[in-house]
Amino acid sequence: MMTILTEIVGAGDELDERQALIKRWMPLGVLLLFIVRGLGNFLSSFGMGWIARTTVKELRRMVFERYLVLPTRFFDQRSSGQLLSKVTYDVGQVASSASTVVITLIKDSLTIVFLVAFMLYLSPQLSVFVFVIAPIIAGIVRYLGVLFRRHNKRIQELVGDITRITQEALEAHKIVKIFGGREYESKRFNEINERSRKMQLRLLTATSAGDGINMLVSAFGIAGVIALISLIELEVSRVTGFITAMVLLMSPLKRLTTINAAIQRGVAAGESLFRIIDEEAERDSGTENPEQISGRVEFRNVSFGYSGGKGSVLKDISLSVEPGETLAIVGRSGSGKSTLVSLLPRFYELDSGQILIDGLSIDDYSLEGLRRHISLVSQEVTLFNDTVEANIAYGGLADSSTEAIRKAVRSANAEGFVDALPDGLATMVGDRGVLLSGGQRQRLSIARALLKDSPILILDEATSALDTESERHIQAALEQLMQNRTTFVIAHRLSTIENADRIIVMEEGRIIESGKHADLLATGGHYAALHRMQFSDDDARETG
Numbered sequence: 001m002m003t004i005l006t007e008i009v010g011a012g013d014e015l016d017e018r019q020a021l022i023k024r025w026m027p028l029g030v031l032l033l034f035i036v037r038g039l040g041n042f043l044s045s046f047g048m049g050w051i052a053r054t055t056v057k058e059l060r061r062m063v064f065e066r067y068l069v070l071p072t073r074f075f076d077q078r079s080s081g082q083l084l085s086k087v088t089y090d091v092g093q094v095a096s097s098a099s100t101v102v103i104t105l106i107k108d109s110l111t112i113v114f115l116v117a118f119m120l121y122l123s124p125q126l127s128v129f130v131f132v133i134a135p136i137i138a139g140i141v142r143y144l145g146v147l148f149r150r151h152n153k154r155i156q157e158l159v160g161d162i163t164r165i166t167q168e169a170l171e172a173h174k175i176v177k178i179f180g181g182r183e184y185e186s187k188r189f190n191e192i193n194e195r196s197r198k199m200q201l202r203l204l205t206a207t208s209a210g211d212g213i214n215m216l217v218s219a220f221g222i223a224g225v226i227a228l229i230s231l232i233e234l235e236v237s238r239v240t241g242f243i244t245a246m247v248l249l250m251s252p253l254k255r256l257t258t259i260n261a262a263i264q265r266g267v268a269a270g271e272s273l274f275r276i277i278d279e280e281a282e283r284d285s286g287t288e289n290p291e292q293i294s295g296r297v298e299f300r301n302v303s304f305g306y307s308g309g310k311g312s313v314l315k316d317i318s319l320s321v322e323p324g325e326t327l328a329i330v331g332r333s334g335s336g337k338s339t340l341v342s343l344l345p346r347f348y349e350l351d352s353g354q355i356l357i358d359g360l361s362i363d364d365y366s367l368e369g370l371r372r373h374i375s376l377v378s379q380e381v382t383l384f385n386d387t388v389e390a391n392i393a394y395g396g397l398a399d400s401s402t403e404a405i406r407k408a409v410r411s412a413n414a415e416g417f418v419d420a421l422p423d424g425l426a427t428m429v430g431d432r433g434v435l436l437s438g439g440q441r442q443r444l445s446i447a448r449a450l451l452k453d454s455p456i457l458i459l460d461e462a463t464s465a466l467d468t469e470s471e472r473h474i475q476a477a478l479e480q481l482m483q484n485r486t487t488f489v490i491a492h493r494l495s496t497i498e499n500a501d502r503i504i505v506m507e508e509g510r511i512i513e514s515g516k517h518a519d520l521l522a523t524g525g526h527y528a529a530l531h532r533m534q535f536s537d538d539d540a541r542e543t544g
Ligand SMILES: Nc1ncnc2c1ncn2[C@@H]1O[C@H](COP(=O)(O)OP(=O)(O)OP(=O)(O)O)[C@@H](O)[C@H]1O
Pocket: 076, 306, 307, 313, 331, 332, 333, 334, 335, 336, 337, 338, 339, 340, 379
């Protein structure tokens, strides 16, 4: 070490003096060097980390925002587990592969450029030979890349399946327990789990075999080079330089080939994300956004099917509802009642026909302009893992006054139980509202609809989970609520709808009867039959 330094510094009288100087400054120099190096390392890792985390955040945001605007049909066709794993797993894949790729690409490609230039300088002939075998390596690398990509896509799908099965088992844990689903669930899970392991191993095999093959190809190259050297009789110093450069070239090249797997992994994950991001949002081409509407609703020859054309759920429905009118919809399960009302806020696009609100097609309203006038208490009550208050004053209602919220709670007959909760309105309701009873949840969702105070109201089985006592209370509240607004009310319990302005009876996607309660009873048709059945049920319930 010292001899080399001596050589560099140069011999002479001042040698001792210089050596002393070097000895004194050397430790500091080393320290400085490592500080600079450490700083450089820190900055580059931090920089890469910053890019990776920002990419993750940005991709997550893009996917999530897209989820919020995708049509209902999109969610009907996919499992939420698959969609969840895109936000968690796939996004991570993109980021981790991107950072590996960038680091290797910058460092290694610079090294490679430098070494190649050096090789060309030492011996163009040899270099040409080396560059001939490069495409062969590239060909093999590319072939392996295709293999990786296939594996990776499957691995991502399997991760989605794992999420889905776990999610289902967690959400349905009571059903799993009661119906002895433990064996079935664990079998299902273990199968996927094992498949995922096998697939990962297959990927590993492909990656490591890929490394081996690349090494082998390089070995052929080196052997060829040595053979050529003896042929063209190159100077020894050049030979040493050339071989050194070639050996140095191998590891960055090797890394560049594994980078391919990283790129493929990122690309596969990225593709699945961009398929979501490029997925078409709900059509929102209308521009009308009136401050107020009167609430006249008209269905004109509306037909609709969930799977485009085949198997219509609604067939040529025509119906008009005056502002403030209460329309009750009854009919057998599966006759299309929920479907009919779900078309109003444009959850689905019509196959044919038109729906008009205040004489204007619902397509002419902007989605926001349409939906702000419609309130919904749906068949499946959805609560968020937040406070009672936040669940009632949700979204656009967030800045409602506490007074208004209290009033809504009172009208929904929920005051009693809300006040009995440990923190009143500030009580957390648990995941999807599990800490509340079914009827309590329903009353909160009614309070939410009350608070919105919109001219059009949709009640889908709003009182189905309530006991007769609460139902009576709510019934009074609902009747108050229904005044002065156009209401569509769907119920199996006929007592809920006897007071409606009009009743329509649906069967297999058609309106088969329409009229007032008393008139329909007098006609002795379908409604009368339903009513008879219902009343004998009610009698049985009340006496039994
Ligand atoms: N998201 C969906 N995708 C595909 N088909 C659906 C979907 N929702 C409902 N259907 C089908 O459409 C038909 C009508 O369903 P709908 O929910 O409108 O019935 P309903 O009258 O509200 O019944 P219920 O009284 O049981 O609530 C059913 O045959 C059902 O299988």
